[in-house]
Amino acid sequence: MIRFAxxxxxxxxxxxxxxVAMFSWADRKRQLAMERFAASGRTQIDLSRRQWKRICLLxxxxxxxxxxxxxxxxxxxxxHLENTGDVVFLLDVSRSMLATxxxxxxxARAKSIIGDLAGKFHGERxxxxxxxxxxxxxxxxTLDQAFFDSMxxxxxxxSVARGGTRIGDAxxxxxxxxxxxxxxxxxxLVILTDGGDQDSFPVSAAQTALxxxxxxxxxxxxxxxxxxxxxxSELDPTxxxxxxxxxxxxxxxxxxxxIAAAGSGVYLTAGxxxxxxxxxxxxxxxxxxxxxxxxxxxxxxQWLLLLAIALLTVETFLSDRRAxxxxxxxxxxxxxxxxxxxxxxxxxxxxxxxxxxxxAVESYELAAQSAPVSPQVYFNMGAALYRMQRYSExxxxxxxxxxxxxxxxxxxxxxxxxxxxPTAKLLMLDxxxxxxxxxxx
Numbered sequence: 532m533i534r535f536a537x538x539x540x541x542x543x544x545x546x547x548x549x550x551v552a553m554f555s556w557a558d559r560k561r562q563l564a565m566e567r568f569a570a571s572g573r574t575q576i577d578l579s580r581r582q583w584k585r586i587c588l589l590x591x592x593x594x595x596x597x598x599x600x601x602x603x604x605x606x607x608x609x610x611h612l613e614n615t616g617d618v619v620f621l622l623d624v625s626r627s628m629l630a631t632x633x634x635x636x637x638x639a640r641a642k643s644i645i646g647d648l649a650g651k652f653h654g655e656r657x658x659x660x661x662x663x664x665x666x667x668x669x670x671x672x673t674l675d676q677a678f679f680d681s682m683x684x685x686x687x688x689x690s691v692a693r694g695g696t697r698i699g700d701a702x703x704x705x706x707x708x709x710x711x712x713x714x715x716x717x718x719x720l721v722i723l724t725d726g727g728d729q730d731s732f733p734v735s736a737a738q739t740a741l742x743x744x745x746x747x748x749x750x751x752x753x754x755x756x757x758x759x760x761x762x763x764s765e766l767d768p769t770x771x772x773x774x775x776x777x778x779x780x781x782x783x784x785x786x787x788x789x790i791a792a793a794g795s796g797v798y799l800t801a802g803x804x805x806x807x808x809x810x811x812x813x814x815x816x817x818x819x820x821x822x823x824x825x826x827x828x829x830x831x832x833q834w835l836l837l838l839a840i841a842l843l844t845v846e847t848f849l850s851d852r853r854a855x856x857x858x859x860x861x862x863x864x865x866x867x868x869x870x871x872x873x874x875x876x877x878x879x880x881x882x883x884x885x886x887x888x889x890x891a892v893e894s895y896e897l898a899a900q901s902a903p904v905s906p907q908v909y910f911n912m913g914a915a916l917y918r919m920q921r922y923s924e925x926x927x928x929x930x931x932x933x934x935x936x937x938x939x940x941x942x943x944x945x946x947x948x949x950x951x952x953p954t955a956k957l958l959m960l961d962x963x964x965x966x967x968x969x970x971x972x
Contacts, residue, residue, distance in 0.1 A: 533602050533831075540600035547593060554585045587846040591839040598835035616655040616717035617672055618816060619705050620645050623724035624688050625663040625696045626771070627780040628752070630725075632759035633801070637752045640801060641723040642683055644750065647808040648721070648816070649679060655717075655816070658709050661686045662701035664693030664729075668709060668940045687765065698724060698790065699731030706740060708939065719746045719816060722790070723801075725753040726783025733786070737794035747796025748815050750806075753782035872898040876908060883915055891915040906936035906945065913948055 535541065622645065628638040649657050657679050659669040667690055670682035688694070705720055720740060737747055753759070758781030760770040770777040784800060791798035797815055799806065879894030895912035899905065913928030926949050933945035 533604055535600045535602050537600050540596060543596045550589060584846050587842045591842040594835045594839040598832040601832050604831050615715045617710060617715050618655050618719045618721060619658045619660060619709050621701050621705060621720060621722040622659060622661050622686055623696060624661045624686055624690055625694060626688055627725055627727060627761050629762050629765060630759035630780050632754040633752060637725055641752045642686060644801060644806055645683055648812055651809060651812040659683055660701060660705055660709060661690040663691045664695030664697055665691050666701040666704040667691045671940045695729050696727045697731035698728045699733035699736040702733060702736035702740060706743060719748060721748045723750045723752055726786045728786060733790050734793045737790045741794045747791055747794035749787050749791040749796060749798045751782050751784055751787045751800040755782040755784050879911060888915050888919045906932040906941050910945055
């Protein structure tokens with residue numbers, strides 16, 4: 532199957548009929564002029580050579596336009612992208628997670644499981660979403676394990692603006708706002724909660740995740756027998772009262788099993804015991820989902836460029852303007868050997884991590900020429916410019932990233948960078964930048 536990375540470029544094909552009409556008009560005018568110039572009306576003008584020139588030029592034009600749209604040939608394959616995956620953890624931080632039927636608390640147990648799992652990742656990007664009545668991004672997709680750990684440690688009931696438990700809303704939020712369009716071998720949503728959903732339709736949300744090829748792993752935290760009292764807060768163990776009665780909570784395994792089944796996922800219970808996080812990682816996260824074949828992709832724009840070059844070369848021998856055609860062919864060859872935006876970003880990332888700031892900036896600038904509205908590219912560029920102490924330029928790059936990332940978690944990160952650059956204090960931004968956007972072109 533063929534897909535186009537830049538399908539809007541195909542609209543340029545609409546100009547080809549205008550070229551055909553222009554060539555036809557020019558040929559008619561040329562023939563009439565030559566007939567008038569000829570000494571006899573019996574003069575025959577052979578236009579076959581010129582017609583072949585037109586065919587070569589038009590076909591080269593169409594090939595060039597198709598190449599600029601960057602067609603990619605995709606086909607089913609048993610191979611997966613090794614060591615690439617995105618894992619988004621959904622952590623329930625409602626007050627019921629402060630119950631102590633799992634020591635020290637359900638929330639502390641859930642955070643311990645997440646930390647153990649994330650510590651075993653090899654190449655997977657990881658994100659954290661805290662949820663109760665509403666979801667909130669604690670950490671966007673990143674390869675920076677230290678930053679993720681620090682955000683996980685801070686997660687608490689105060690991380691969200693409203694109490695309650697709305698699992699369905701948290702799932703839908705993650706699908707729409709946390710996962711991105713980067714091609715990965717696996718995409719997984721790991722939910723840690725005690726259940727108790729408040730009519731947020733989590734089953735339908737799980738089914739939506741299945742349609743997007745996002746695998747669910749649901750881990751139940753708590754005791755499903757006697758349950759436990761719900762404390763007022765982390766600092767106040769006094770039980771909450773409802774209509775004069777102490778509120779108790781227990782693990783609702785039935786609901787959580789239904790959610791996992793709706794998304795063709797897996798349900799596990801932590802209970803009061805321990806979990807084999809190494810086994811969970813190897814079986815459910817590192818391994819590709821069963822029964823799914825991957826897709827191999829191959830760019831084919833190079834062949835279209837080569838065809839255009841070949842046609843222009845042929846046209847050179849048919850045309851009196853060989854120099855112009857040869858120059859155009861050489862320009863196409865230069866484009867053929869140029870780096871793609873994704874390659875420029877990858878080169879910039881490598882240079883950034885090796886502290887080669889100038890090389891990183893040059894690579895990001897090259898990528899920005901092809902992707903002028905990519906917030907990730909400008910965010911990375913701003914971080915590299917900051918490390919070079921080019922604060923004014925860094926602030927401008929962060930501003931462009933914020934404008935292009937409007938309405939996404941990256942907008943807040945970009946505005947933080949723009950605000951902190953003038954004081955030459957990047958605070959947590961430099962840690963957050965490490966692969967928050969790297970590779971997300």
